[in-house]
Amino acid sequence: MPTVDLVQVTRAQIPVVSAWPVTGWKGHYRWLAASHGYNARIVRPGDRIDLVIWDSQLNSLLTSEAEKAVRMDGLEVSSGGAIFVPYINTVKISGLTPDQARRRIQTRLQPVVPSAQVQLNMSAGVGNSVDLVSGVGAPGSYPMPNQNFSVLGLIAKGGGISDALRNPLVRLIRGSKTFEIRADTLFASADKNTRLVGGDKVIVTEDERSFMAIGASGKEDLIYFPKDHVTALEAVSLMGGLLDARADPKGLLVLREYPLEAVRSDGSGPTHPHVIFSFDLTTADGLFAARNFEINPNDTVLATEAPAVQTRAALALFGAVLGANNAIQAATN
Incomplete structure (x- = not known):
């Protein structure tokens, strides 16, 4: 019995596989909308x-x-x-x-x-201070100048996000809850510049989401997500494209592992934990399917080799073995 699902992805299947559980992360960042408070400072316990x-x-x-x-x-x-x-x-x-x-x-x-x-x-005491923990020029505890003190205001006071961070992510810890947003999204949207509350902790760190690129591509490496969502077609670009002389555009594969609780027999999920998604990039249907298929963190994207390359490799191996046999025979005669 097969232990792996092989899914040839087409445009018609995108709505189906997109409804399957997201692996590697929640599938989105959770953040707070911006709000407004008093321009004046407010006395809090601990001040x-x-x-x-x-x-x-x-x-x-x-x-x-x-x-x-x-x-x-x-x-x-x-x-x-x-x-x-x-x-x-x-x-x-x-x-x-x-x-x-x-x-x-x-x-x-x-x-x-x-x-x-x-x-x-x-x-200001604890109730009127916020902590900027890491990822900036001057981390520390900062008093809130007023009740409209925002995340961007705090990051600015800390000297801005460090240039050494790759794909920076802003994390806000408020009580027992944690919220996250990519820094570029925060900078681009005024409605994301949320107001801080005394006792908040802000951590600037790197977005660790990544996928593995292997095979006949321009780059074989661990590739980090440059934005919230990456499609299979964008992944090919991040991999440096397919090698003209080696890659088989009919055989772009995405390897993914689902948790056991995601396995389904009714079509609402994979029938096995291990799934291989296959794309034929030589057809319009395959290209549009790859354009709308989202890569998940920890996926492996494999650019397979063309059959001709595999044949040449087999012939080269056969020739090497044949040459070795001839040399042995010549030496024994």
């Missing part, structure tokens, strides 16, 4: 607040006669979003802009210290 409270009245509860201002530095916003201020207890300021937080504290102080004036400075 640090420096307060200066001015009070000019005599016998002030907060200041002395020599010093008309009191400083309270390094007040950390609690997990509940509040800070402690003497005489007015805790004040919830999370979710406010720094100016709104200043006014709230000053309003709360008025019954106790009617003439008090408040200055407030905020330093």
Whole structure:
């Protein structure tokens, strides 16, 4: 019994095989659409607040006669979003802009210290910072200047994507979820420049998806995907084309391995895990089929040799064997 499916791909079969499970990756990148937030910074738990409270009245509860201002530095916003201020207890300021937080504290102080004036400075904590992990000139933790701080803004602050990266990929980790997008797609579409959230981690790395090119082509090597999707015809181009003197254009093969759970007997998937897709590039039907057939990561694309080349190789081998036999006979006579 056969253990491998051999599929001669035609235009009529493209909708069928395209519906089979994608191998090697999810088949698409998952990303977040761009959104808009406040242009101002927002106080979050973990931020640090420096307060200066001015009070000019005599016998002030907060200041002395020599010093008309009191400083309270390094007040950390609690997990509940509040800070402690003497005489007015805790004040919830999370979710406010720094100016709104200043006014709230000053309003709360008025019954106790009617003439008090408040200055407030905020330093971003974890809740208002994002991490740029790798793939740029200056990785590190960056405070968010406002709630519209975007992925491209963060990459720019980090010095841009390193020129040493091949086919760069941008990965965003938010909580327990991971999102990915190719850098060229991110740069080309304004609606992909998503707004960051405090605690986000951005990693710039290389797109590791690849296929193996072997046989009678201009290049036998591991070839990395230059874009999201690569067709069989594009794969031939990436392989350096078919060698005129060696390749059989009727025998372009794509070797693919499916997981066992993808095997089907009803035609909705391969009937065996190992499948060989075959293309005849000498016909219009075969060319258009190759143009619409997508290569999956970890596929092997094989440019087979023409029958004449195989025949010449067999004759050369036969001639070598015959010559060796003649030499042996001559030596023994």
